[in-house]
Amino acid sequence: MPVVMIGSAPTNLTDTVLAQLRDAGWDVAPDESGPVDAVVVDAGLAEGTVNDTAVAELLAGARRWPFHSGDAGGGAIVVVGSRDQLGSGKRAEAAAVAGALASVVRSLALELAPAQVRVNLVAPFDPSVEDVRSLLPTPVAVEDVAATVAFLADPRSSYITGQILFCCGGASLLSSLSV
Amino acid sequence: MKLKGKTAVVTGAAQGIGLAIATELATQGAAVTIADRSAEGAERAAAELTASGLTASAAVADITSADAADALVRVSEERHGPLDILVNNAGISINSGIRKLSDEDWNRTLAVNLTGVMNCSRAAARVMADRRSGRIVNITSRAWLGWFGQSAYSASKGGVVSLSRSLAIELARFGITVNAVAPGLIDTPLIRNETPEVLAKLLAAQPTGVIGRPEDVAWAVSYFAGPASGSTTGQVLYVCGGKSLYTRPA
Numbered sequence: 056m057p058v059v060m061i062g063s064a065p066t067n068l069t070d071t072v073l074a075q076l077r078d079a080g081w082d083v084a085p086d087e088s089g090p091v092d093a094v095v096v097d098a099g100l101a102e103g104t105v106n107d108t109a110v111a112e113l114l115a116g117a118r119r120w121p122f123h124s125g126d127a128g129g130g131a132i133v134v135v136g137s138r139d140q141l142g143s144g145k146r147a148e149a150a151a152v153a154g155a156l157a158s159v160v161r162s163l164a165l166e167l168a169p170a171q172v173r174v175n176l177v178a179p180f181d182p183s184v185e186d187v188r189s190l191l192p193t194p195v196a197v198e199d200v201a202a203t204v205a206f207l208a209d210p211r212s213s214y215i216t217g218q219i220l221f222c223c224g225g226a227s228l229l230s231s232l233s234v
Numbered sequence: 235m236k237l238k239g240k241t242a243v244v245t246g247a248a249q250g251i252g253l254a255i256a257t258e259l260a261t262q263g264a265a266v267t268i269a270d271r272s273a274e275g276a277e278r279a280a281a282e283l284t285a286s287g288l289t290a291s292a293a294v295a296d297i298t299s300a301d302a303a304d305a306l307v308r309v310s311e312e313r314h315g316p317l318d319i320l321v322n323n324a325g326i327s328i329n330s331g332i333r334k335l336s337d338e339d340w341n342r343t344l345a346v347n348l349t350g351v352m353n354c355s356r357a358a359a360r361v362m363a364d365r366r367s368g369r370i371v372n373i374t375s376r377a378w379l380g381w382f383g384q385s386a387y388s389a390s391k392g393g394v395v396s397l398s399r400s401l402a403i404e405l406a407r408f409g410i411t412v413n414a415v416a417p418g419l420i421d422t423p424l425i426r427n428e429t430p431e432v433l434a435k436l437l438a439a440q441p442t443g444v445i446g447r448p449e450d451v452a453w454a455v456s457y458f459a460g461p462a463s464g465s466t467t468g469q470v471l472y473v474c475g476g477k478s479l480y481t482r483p484a
């Protein structure tokens with residue numbers, strides 16, 4: 056199954072996502088004319104960059120990417136945002152983009168539902184960027200974030216759309232916006 | 235075979251969504267204890283799985299009893315070894331407007347859907363904490379957001395959401411993750427008995443125009459039960475075809 060990976064810059068996370076998708080049998084370098092089964096968008100926020108074109112790119116891309124059409128049509132968009140969408144006392148600019156991405160994901164999920172295109176978001180954080188800690192004994196692993204992206208991209212997740220999964224070892228649970 | 239060598243208990247697994255979860259976990263390699271208050275149903279389900287070469291056994295348990303929940307975890311460990319995964323799926327749904335809601339229906343709903351989840355989680359947490367690892371997955375419902383005639387059901391499922399979050403926070407340091415899956419409309423016998431008019435209405439209220447299957451829920455549970463969710467805890471994942479996105483009663 057063809058999957059396209061769109062990242063602001065090659066990062067450790069995008070590399071790991073690509074490697075895992077390849078291992079799971081996805082064709083990670085498909086023909087650009089499509090059709091594609093999935094598009095993964097890494098806005099780069101979890102790595103500390105503030106890519107304020109990410110929202111516009113997602114909006115434009117979602118309506119243009121060559122997903123399958125017709126009865127057996129559809130596909131998946133998985134966006135990697137940031138738990139900063141909950142608000143941040145230190146990274147308001149990143150939070151603004153992360154928050155916008157979250158509401159765009161929910162809106163596109165509704166807009167594209169009739170075409171069976173699913174849109175979901177993974178909200179991780181990078182401990183080297185943010186002063187937060189996983190509640191679990193081990194730090195948030197980039198492999199876990201990538202595996203979560205692969206889970207949402209999988210066609211077996213076809214009944215999941217518009218959802219946000221925080222990959223933060225429980226660090227976001229006190230926020231009233233985390234549920 | 236992501237769950238090879240793992241053991242799991244699935245409550246309410248004699249039929250419906252629970253059976254699909256048990257089948258998925260067993261197919262991914264886990265040894266599964268099929269727990270249900272119906273002995274006959276649990277036996278039938280376990281026989282079905284073993285007949286297709288999977289590892290499963292049946293256990294009778296009414297999860298409203300704390301003793302039964304403790305015994306369930308003990309029996310599962312005796313048969314299959316240390317418990318890795320608990321899926322709290324057993325639940326009942328009684329609809330009634332608040333003005334006609336009986337004490338009995340309210341108490342029964344809370345006893346099965348909320349106290350039952352606590353009973354099994356407590357029993358599992360005791361053995362999992364000692365071993366510094368474990369996965370608990372609770373089946374709540376999209377209906378916890380609230381709906382007409384569902385005060386008892388939605389309150390019980392809302393209780394499951396907050397129970398899951400507290401357990402996630404408390405058990406994280408033991409390496410135990412606790413997450414919840416919130417199914418929306420799922421194709422079960424319950425729905426097949428609806429009149430064509432009701433069914434059409436239900437379908438029209440689905441953003442994707444599709445009704446989910448028990449297998450869709452089982453797949454999401456297998457993510458939270460497996461290695462991919464190592465950094466994910468305290469989450470509520472809606473498996474609802476996007477119905478949880480509506481911003482007004484549809």
Ligand SMILES: NC(=O)c1ccc[n+]([C@@H]2O[C@H](COP(=O)([O-])OP(=O)(O)OC[C@H]3O[C@@H](n4cnc5c(N)ncnc54)[C@H](O)[C@@H]3O)[C@@H](O)[C@H]2O)c1
Pocket residue numbers: 245246247248249250251252269270271272275295296297298323324325326327346350373374375376416417418419420421422424
């Ligand atoms: N079917 C849906 O559309 C839907 C939607 C959202 C949530 N859910 C939830 O999914 C879960 C499974 O639902 P289902 O539709 O498969 O239900 P179901 O009625 O088909 O199966 C429930 C199983 O739980 C068992 N059970 C009930 N009370 C028990 C108890 N006290 N102790 C042990 N076992 C008990 C029953 O014997 C049965 O085998 C429930 O928690 C339900 O609330 C279902």
